[in-house]
Amino acid sequence: MKKSTSKAKASVAIAALPSTEELKNSIIKHLHGSLGTDVNKASPQAWWRATCAAVNEYVYDGLRNTQRTHYLQNTRAVHYFSLEYLMGRLFSNNLHNIGVYDAAKVALAELGLNIADLEDQEEDMALGNGGLGRLAACFIDSMATLNFPAIGYGIHYEHGLFKQEFSDGRQIERPDSWREYGNPWEICRPESIQEISVYGYVETTYDLQGKMKKVWHPGRIIKGVPWDIPVVGYQGSSVNVLRLWESRASDFFNWDVFNSGGYIDAARQNIEAETISKVLYPNDETDAGKELRLIQQYFFCSCSLKDIIRRYKRANGDDWSKFPQQVAIQLNDTHPAVAIPELMRILVDRADMGWDDAWNICQHVFAYTNHTLLPEALEKWSVRLFEKVLPRHLEIIYEINRRFLVEQVDVLWPGDNDKKRKLSIIEESHEPMVRMGHLSVVGSFRVNGVAQIHSELVKSDLFPEMVALWPDKFTNVTNGVTPRRWLKACNPRLAKLLDETIGDEWPRDLKQLEKFAAFADDPAIQDAFMAIKQQNKADLATVVKKLTNISIDPHAIFDVQIKRLHEYKRQHLNLLHILALYRRILQNPDYDMVPRVFLFGAKAAPGYKLAKEIIYAINKVAEKINNDKRVKNRLKVVFMPNYRVTLAEKMIPAADVSEQISTAGKEASGTGNMKLALNGAITVGTLDGANIEIAEEVGPDNISIFGLTVDEVKALQAKGYHSWDYYYQDTEIKAILDWLETDYFTPGKPGELSAIKRSLLEGGDPYLVLADFQSYVKAQEKVESWYRDQSGWAKKAILNTALMGKFTSDRSIEDYVERVWKLDACKISQD
Ligand code: NTF
Incomplete structure (x- = not known):
C-alpha cells in the first residue's frame, strides 16, 4: 500500500x-x-x-x-471546566x-x-455519568477540529463510573478501574504540579496604613498532579489537551507531621489527600451534597485557575489588564462555580487587587451553562460545610452577595425584601445554604441553556428576575454530537455509503448531509441503506447473544432506549407499552404486529431506589416474555448490562426506533436523540428538549411525536393531576398495573414489582406517565404502520440521517464562539 x-x-x-x-x-x-x-x-x-x-x-x-x-x-483560549468527561475509548x-x-x-x-x-x-474512559460528561467529550473534539485554542480541565478519577452487572435482574455495582495497568494516551506532567489549600481559618489583620487584610491559614495542603490527554482534531487540524488533576498528599505538609513523629498520621493524611480524585460521584441529576464532592470541585478549579494564571503570566507578565482578553472559562453546570470566588480570592488576597477591579475581571471571564431544571439537581452547599472547607471563600461569597443585593437588586426593586430573599446567593432556611446557580449567574457574563426550549425555561422558570436585571446575559446554544465518533467511526458502512453518494466532506461539515436527501426516493439507495441497517442489526444481535444469551431476530424492529435511568426519562412508560402489547398477544393469540425487540441500556445511581426497581421490573418482564412460547417471537425485551459509550457505539447504528419519551419540560436537551436520528432511527418522542428542534429539521412525517406539551403539563399540574382517574377510567392501564402486583412475573413472590404502581398511584405519578400513556401507544402504532411499508420507512430513515446536519457539535462550538467566547480559530504551523 x-x-x-x-x-x-x-x-x-x-x-x-x-x-x-x-x-x-x-x-x-x-x-x-x-x-x-x-x-x-x-x-x-x-x-x-x-x-x-x-x-x-x-x-x-x-x-x-x-x-x-x-x-x-499568544492566542485567546477557552478553558472548559467540567467535573465530567465521558470519553469512551480513544483508539479508533x-x-x-x-x-x-x-x-x-x-x-x-x-x-x-x-x-x-x-x-x-x-x-472505556468513563469519567462521567451521562449526557453532561459526553457533551464535554464531543465539545473538546469539535474545538480541536475547528482549530480553537481550548483546554479541557477536570479530575483524573482513579475509578470512573461503576460497572453494572445484573444478579437475578437487579443492578449490582462493581468498581471501574480503567487505568489499573496504565493508560497509553495520557502524559503525566510533574513540572506543572499545583498546590491547593482547604480547611483552616481566616485571620483579619491590618497593615501599617491600617488597611484590613484577610489571611487564610489553611488546615491542609494538597498537591494536584496534571495528566494530559491529547485531543486530536479531525484530520489532525489541532491537537488540544484535556488536563485532568490527580490529588496527592503535599510533600510540604507531610514533612511537618512526619518530623514531629507522626508517621502514622502522615500516612493517614496521604490517604485522605488521595481520596479526592479516587472516584467519580455516580449521581446523575441529583446533588450529592457531600463534603468530599465540594473538595473535588474546589480542588480541580483551584488547580486549573493556577495553571491558567501561570500560563498567562508567562506570556503577559504581572499585568492583569489583559486577562479577560486572553482567558474565557466555561463552567459546565454549577459544579465548577466555586472557581468564581477562587479567582476573586487570588486577585484580592494574593494579587492585592481592589474588589471592583477583581470583580470586573471575573465578570468578563466566566460563562455558565445550565444543563437541568430539576430542583434536586440544583446544587446548594450548606453554609456550615462551606465555612469548614473553604472559610475564606464563604466570606467572599457573602461580599459578592451583599454587593449584588445592594447594587443590583435593591436598585431595580427598592425595598423589596421578597425579591432579595428570592435572589440572594444565600438561601435563608433553618440550615442556610449557598445557591450555586445564583452564584454562577451573578458571576458570569453569559448564561446558556442547551436547547431552545430549555433556554427559554431557564429564563422564565428558573431565573426570571436575573433576566430583568441582565437581559443580554441569557442565550441558547443547542447541544450537538461529534459526527466523527457518532457516525464515521461507529457506523463505517453508512459512512462509506455517504462518502460514495455525497462525497467525504460531511464529517467536518455535517450540513453536507442534506445532499443525501435527494436520494431518499432512490430505490437503489433505499436498498443500500436498509441493507446496512440490516447488517448493523445482525452485528448487534451477535453482541446481544454474547452478553445476555438472548436470541433476537435481526428482522424485527429494533426499538432502543439508552440513557441514564431516571423517572423523568420514563423507562417505565416504555415498560407499560411493552406490557400492553404482551397482554394484547395473550388476549388475542393472532394479534398482528410487526415483531419488535425492545432494547434498553441504562445505569441507575446506586442510591436511587425507584430507578433500581424499574431496572428489576424490566428484567423480570423480559424474562417472562422472552420465554413465553405464545408470544411467537413477536416481542423480545433485552436489558443490556453495563451500558456505556462503547456499547452505545454498537447499539446506535442498529436502531430502527429511538425512544425519547421524557415528560415535556424535563429533559434539557438530550444528545442520544441526535445520535440515533443521525444513524437513521425514527424518533418516538415528546416535544421536549432538542426533540423539538429535531422535529423541526426532519419534519412531521419523519418523527412520531406524542404527549403533553410543556404548556399542557404546566396547565394539568396547575389544575391538579389525579393519576387514579386514569387507572379507573382506562381498563388497559388498570389491568397492566394490577398485573405488575401479582406474582405473574416473579413466581411465588407477589408484590415484587409493585414499586412502579405505587409511584404512579399513591406517589401521584409526578412525571405524568399515565397521562401520556394512550398518546404514546398511538405514536407507537403509527411507527409500526410506517414500518410495514419498507420503502416508505427507508425514505424516512434516510431523511433522518440527511436532515441532522444542525446537530453536529461543531455547530454548537461555533455558536459558543460567536455568542459567548469570541475566539479566533488558529491555524497550526509545523516545526
Ligand atoms: C444533562 N444534564 C441533561 O439532562 C440532558 O438533557 C442534556 O442533554 C445534557 O445534560 C447535556 O447538556 C445533566 O446531566 C445534569 F447534570 F445537569 F443534570
Missing part, C-alpha cells in the same frame, strides 16, 4: 502521515522497544499498546506544533481523526491481527 499522505500539509498540526509499511515497522519497534516483548509471544494487550505508541508518535507531533503555535501567537477515534484508520487496519492485518480485537483491549 502507498503512503496515505507523504507531503506536509499546511495549517495542520499533524504533518506527514505514515504509510502502512511505516506503521507496521513502528508497531514492531514499540513492541520491542516500549513493551519489551516480541511478535511471537505478544498478548493482544501488548499489540494494542504498541499500536497506541506508534500512533502517539504522530499525536505528539501535533501536540507540540499546536502548543508552540498557540504560545507564539484517534486513528480516524489522524486519518490512519484504514492504514492501521491493513498494517495490523498484515501482522496477523484484527483491529477490532485490539480495540477491545481498551477500557
Whole structure:
C-alpha cells in the first residue's frame, strides 16, 4: 500500500502521515522497544499498546506544533471546566481523526491481527455519568477540529463510573478501574504540579496604613498532579489537551507531621489527600451534597485557575489588564462555580487587587451553562460545610452577595425584601445554604441553556428576575454530537455509503448531509441503506447473544432506549407499552404486529431506589416474555448490562426506533436523540428538549411525536393531576398495573414489582406517565404502520440521517464562539 499522505500539509498540526509499511515497522519497534516483548509471544494487550505508541508518535507531533503555535501567537483560549468527561475509548477515534484508520487496519492485518480485537483491549474512559460528561467529550473534539485554542480541565478519577452487572435482574455495582495497568494516551506532567489549600481559618489583620487584610491559614495542603490527554482534531487540524488533576498528599505538609513523629498520621493524611480524585460521584441529576464532592470541585478549579494564571503570566507578565482578553472559562453546570470566588480570592488576597477591579475581571471571564431544571439537581452547599472547607471563600461569597443585593437588586426593586430573599446567593432556611446557580449567574457574563426550549425555561422558570436585571446575559446554544465518533467511526458502512453518494466532506461539515436527501426516493439507495441497517442489526444481535444469551431476530424492529435511568426519562412508560402489547398477544393469540425487540441500556445511581426497581421490573418482564412460547417471537425485551459509550457505539447504528419519551419540560436537551436520528432511527418522542428542534429539521412525517406539551403539563399540574382517574377510567392501564402486583412475573413472590404502581398511584405519578400513556401507544402504532411499508420507512430513515446536519457539535462550538467566547480559530504551523 502507498503512503496515505507523504507531503506536509499546511495549517495542520499533524504533518506527514505514515504509510502502512511505516506503521507496521513502528508497531514492531514499540513492541520491542516500549513493551519489551516480541511478535511471537505478544498478548493482544501488548499489540494494542504498541499500536497506541506508534500512533502517539504522530499525536505528539501535533501536540507540540499546536502548543508552540498557540504560545507564539499568544492566542485567546477557552478553558472548559467540567467535573465530567465521558470519553469512551480513544483508539479508533484517534486513528480516524489522524486519518490512519484504514492504514492501521491493513498494517495490523498484515501482522496477523484484527483491529477490532485490539480495540477491545481498551477500557472505556468513563469519567462521567451521562449526557453532561459526553457533551464535554464531543465539545473538546469539535474545538480541536475547528482549530480553537481550548483546554479541557477536570479530575483524573482513579475509578470512573461503576460497572453494572445484573444478579437475578437487579443492578449490582462493581468498581471501574480503567487505568489499573496504565493508560497509553495520557502524559503525566510533574513540572506543572499545583498546590491547593482547604480547611483552616481566616485571620483579619491590618497593615501599617491600617488597611484590613484577610489571611487564610489553611488546615491542609494538597498537591494536584496534571495528566494530559491529547485531543486530536479531525484530520489532525489541532491537537488540544484535556488536563485532568490527580490529588496527592503535599510533600510540604507531610514533612511537618512526619518530623514531629507522626508517621502514622502522615500516612493517614496521604490517604485522605488521595481520596479526592479516587472516584467519580455516580449521581446523575441529583446533588450529592457531600463534603468530599465540594473538595473535588474546589480542588480541580483551584488547580486549573493556577495553571491558567501561570500560563498567562508567562506570556503577559504581572499585568492583569489583559486577562479577560486572553482567558474565557466555561463552567459546565454549577459544579465548577466555586472557581468564581477562587479567582476573586487570588486577585484580592494574593494579587492585592481592589474588589471592583477583581470583580470586573471575573465578570468578563466566566460563562455558565445550565444543563437541568430539576430542583434536586440544583446544587446548594450548606453554609456550615462551606465555612469548614473553604472559610475564606464563604466570606467572599457573602461580599459578592451583599454587593449584588445592594447594587443590583435593591436598585431595580427598592425595598423589596421578597425579591432579595428570592435572589440572594444565600438561601435563608433553618440550615442556610449557598445557591450555586445564583452564584454562577451573578458571576458570569453569559448564561446558556442547551436547547431552545430549555433556554427559554431557564429564563422564565428558573431565573426570571436575573433576566430583568441582565437581559443580554441569557442565550441558547443547542447541544450537538461529534459526527466523527457518532457516525464515521461507529457506523463505517453508512459512512462509506455517504462518502460514495455525497462525497467525504460531511464529517467536518455535517450540513453536507442534506445532499443525501435527494436520494431518499432512490430505490437503489433505499436498498443500500436498509441493507446496512440490516447488517448493523445482525452485528448487534451477535453482541446481544454474547452478553445476555438472548436470541433476537435481526428482522424485527429494533426499538432502543439508552440513557441514564431516571423517572423523568420514563423507562417505565416504555415498560407499560411493552406490557400492553404482551397482554394484547395473550388476549388475542393472532394479534398482528410487526415483531419488535425492545432494547434498553441504562445505569441507575446506586442510591436511587425507584430507578433500581424499574431496572428489576424490566428484567423480570423480559424474562417472562422472552420465554413465553405464545408470544411467537413477536416481542423480545433485552436489558443490556453495563451500558456505556462503547456499547452505545454498537447499539446506535442498529436502531430502527429511538425512544425519547421524557415528560415535556424535563429533559434539557438530550444528545442520544441526535445520535440515533443521525444513524437513521425514527424518533418516538415528546416535544421536549432538542426533540423539538429535531422535529423541526426532519419534519412531521419523519418523527412520531406524542404527549403533553410543556404548556399542557404546566396547565394539568396547575389544575391538579389525579393519576387514579386514569387507572379507573382506562381498563388497559388498570389491568397492566394490577398485573405488575401479582406474582405473574416473579413466581411465588407477589408484590415484587409493585414499586412502579405505587409511584404512579399513591406517589401521584409526578412525571405524568399515565397521562401520556394512550398518546404514546398511538405514536407507537403509527411507527409500526410506517414500518410495514419498507420503502416508505427507508425514505424516512434516510431523511433522518440527511436532515441532522444542525446537530453536529461543531455547530454548537461555533455558536459558543460567536455568542459567548469570541475566539479566533488558529491555524497550526509545523516545526
Ligand atoms: C444533562 N444534564 C441533561 O439532562 C440532558 O438533557 C442534556 O442533554 C445534557 O445534560 C447535556 O447538556 C445533566 O446531566 C445534569 F447534570 F445537569 F443534570
